[in-house]
Amino acid sequence: MNEADRYKIISENYADIILDDWNREEVRQKFSGDLINHINSDIAFAYIPVDRMTLDSINQFGYYSMPGCYGLLTAEINHECLLDPKPQGFEGYDGKGVLLGFVDTGIDYRHPAFRKKDNTTRIASIWDQSIRSRDNHPRGLYYGTEYSKEQINLALQSSDPLSVIPVTDDIGHGTIMAGIACGSEDKDNHFQGVASEAELVIVKLKPAKQYLRELYIIPDGVPCYQENDIIAGVEYLDRIASSLNRPIIICIGIGNNIVDHVGLRISSRFYTSIGEKPGYVFITAAGNEANRKNHYYESIAPEAITADAELHVGKKNPGFMMQFWGQSPNFFWIDVYMPSGDFLMRIPPVDGQTKIEKRDNGLVVADSALGIPSNHNQSIIFRFHNPMEGNWTFSVFGSMGDLPREFHFWLSLHNFLAEDTYFIKPNNYTTIVGPANSAGLLTVTSYDVATEKLDFYSSRGFNVDQFPKPDVAAPGVNLPAPFPGGSYVSASGSSVAAAYTAGITALVLQWGEAEDKADFLNTPHVKHIYQLSALRDEDMKYPNEDWGYGILNPQGILDVLKELMAL
Known part of the structure; x- marks a missing residue:
């Protein structure tokens, strides 16, 4: 792809279209003069002049082909650390040998939470979609800049790391999620992530283009990200895990409420197929849309x-x-x-x-x-x-x-x-956002360990086809997390609960994959194990529209795994 075509991918003068039927003659003719980038064997993105976007664009190009706009699913950040829920079970496991992948707002790679004891990085690679480069983009994706572990370590040795690798996280959401899942132990600040020896693969999303913000009426200054960039990010995580031959947990802490609420978007189907690979688990945050009257x-x-x-x-x-x-x-x-x-x-x-x-x-x-x-x-x-x-x-x-x-x-x-x-008369159920309402993904809602109650805003309710969602509830209120600039905060929200669950899942995959005890584990298997082992209230009916199959239970997960392996 030449430089002029590559520029169209990030240019505000070009609109993006998602295609999963790009081999059809009708589609080829419709976009015959346009740039089409084939992301994988099933999905392609077309880039068309933005002046072809009109008031009827949703119907002109298709309900599923117009990229949706996705927002952050952390509800609250406090600049005090309040609660440190240590998982019981999996003693002796730390996530070593497992990858954790996040497609989010980036990461403060300089933070001690992402360094080993020898001060080297625990990040395997970063793809920053927002930084332009001529030749350092991921193969076949053609935009942004990719940074290897070796390059990150060179930056950390510099007196000014950002002059070497200018990757930042101005919002903090990605840093929070990665740290909760697998932050390094910091005794001085009484902090440690769930899987403190797992390695990270990070995708920093570029902001959504202005034409999409205007199409979907997104207020100025509110972070939002477009669906095709998220798809490309997940494709990147898949490629890195395959190249390193390592198990990976992909955790998504962003969501969209203008979706089908059943999980049949092109992106949702793609994520489901990724999560079915052995050694892959795809975890999503349910959202924070209950009690919002929307x-x-x-x-x-x-x-x-x-x-x-x-x-x-x-x-x-x-x-x-x-x-x-x-x-x-x-x-x-x-x-x-x-x-x-x-x-x-x-x-x-x-x-x-x-x-x-x-x-x-x-x-x-x-x-x-x-x-x-x-x-x-x-x-x-x-x-x-x-x-x-x-x-x-x-x-x-x-x-x-x-x-x-x-x-x-x-x-x-x-x-x-x-x-x-x-x-005026809202309903709190069927409020789980996309892609978390997909049957094939592991969906996590948030509860408060201190009160043993569901988070007030946590999305809930089976999807529109009455498929049980969420799958489980996990700690998601006032969890300690690293924050850009070397500090720590407490964070709440369903994305926090998803990150915590991702850390637990890294321990599960270490047990099952890295030690050759259950190399078949994938999203459907892990979801089933979590449902079987969850803590349940004997006075409630399950699956439950609020709690799913119950509360994530690390000790129970290990017991079920051992029982299954003994069969």
């Missing part, structure tokens, strides 16, 4: 014709996104009423239709899709620009009959919303 669920009563969902919009709201999801086999119509009571639009169950309505200074765009996976459920993506203040009403009516007429609405991640945008 989900609505209704089943229209048999005797009723319609059901009304009410959404409150506050003053001077610049805009937001919302998704409707109608459960198959029924089809639904939606009448939209403004806070003034005026009728705005009717949206019928028509595939590939984009309806646009302007009223005063506001604009509403609604993209309808019927031919998407998951039993051809009905999706409508709403985009509200400068919406009128007050209570909006969405009057939903579906085809009559004796089958349930169930539907959902979701707003964007709370990170992307103004605080005064919420449903």
Whole structure:
């Protein structure tokens, strides 16, 4: 690929399209004059001039081909270390020989938490997507800069490491997650990660392009990352693990709420296939969207014709996104009423239709899709620009009959919303974000060890196809973690719980893979073992919409592993 084509990958003048059917003649013709980069045998990215992005782009290019915008899933950071939950079990195991991979905000590679006792690094490699280089990008990925362990060690020997390797983590989220999972022991600060001898592979995501931020109405200054960069990051982790012939845990602490909530996006299917490889475990954070009032669920009563969902919009709201999801086999119509009571639009169950309505200074765009996976459920993506203040009403009516007429609405991640945008009668369930709502991934929700209660904001509830999610609950409130600049903090959120679980899983893979006791272990196996061994309340029914199969139980995991190996 020449330099001009490589520039298109990162240029704000080019939009990105995700393709998993790029061998079809129809697709080849549609993008015949465009740059297409084949990431692997199944997935390619097309780069097209951004002026081809119009108000109907979601329908023009496809529900699953438009990259989603993903946000961070840490809920809170305190600059005091409060709690240090030491896992019981796996004594004598430290994760040595296992890789932990993170696709996130980067890492402070200079922090003592990521160095060995001899002051060398515990990071096997870093791919920083945000740093341009002519020749030092990963093979076949063509953007960013890759740094090897040897280069990182040279930087650490320098009086000014950043002048050698300018990788930073300005937000701290990636540093927190990596440190919780496998930070080195620091006796002076009373800190140690779960798998303190595992090695790290780090992908620092570049920020989402401006056209995507505008398309999805993401507020300025809020971190967000685009789906195809995350896919490329996971592909990179896979390549590194394969080249080193090492088991790897891939941990994702970012998510998206404008998804199918069943895990059938191109990215989710790719992650599931990666996690099925022997020696690979793919762990995702459930999200922090419960009690945010950004989900609505209704089943229209048999005797009723319609059901009304009410959404409150506050003053001077610049805009937001919302998704409707109608459960198959029924089809639904939606009448939209403004806070003034005026009728705005009717949206019928028509595939590939984009309806646009302007009223005063506001604009509403609604993209309808019927031919998407998951039993051809009905999706409508709403985009509200400068919406009128007050209570909006969405009057939903579906085809009559004796089958349930169930539907959902979701707003964007709370990170992307103004605080005064919420449903009047919200529902806390089916709030697990993508990709964590995928059946094939290990999904972790967060609980507070001190109170033995689920974290107030932890996403919960089975996915829209009623597949049990989350899988387990893990410590995720006030866990100590390294922070950029050499300090330590306490962090909370489902991404924290996922990182803790990733550390436990490194111990599991060390037991099973590195010591040749169970070299077949992968995501489905590990998920099953965690479900079997979880701690459960005898007064609850499992799988549980709040707790999954129970609380992650390291000692119980080891007991189950030993029992299975004895069979």
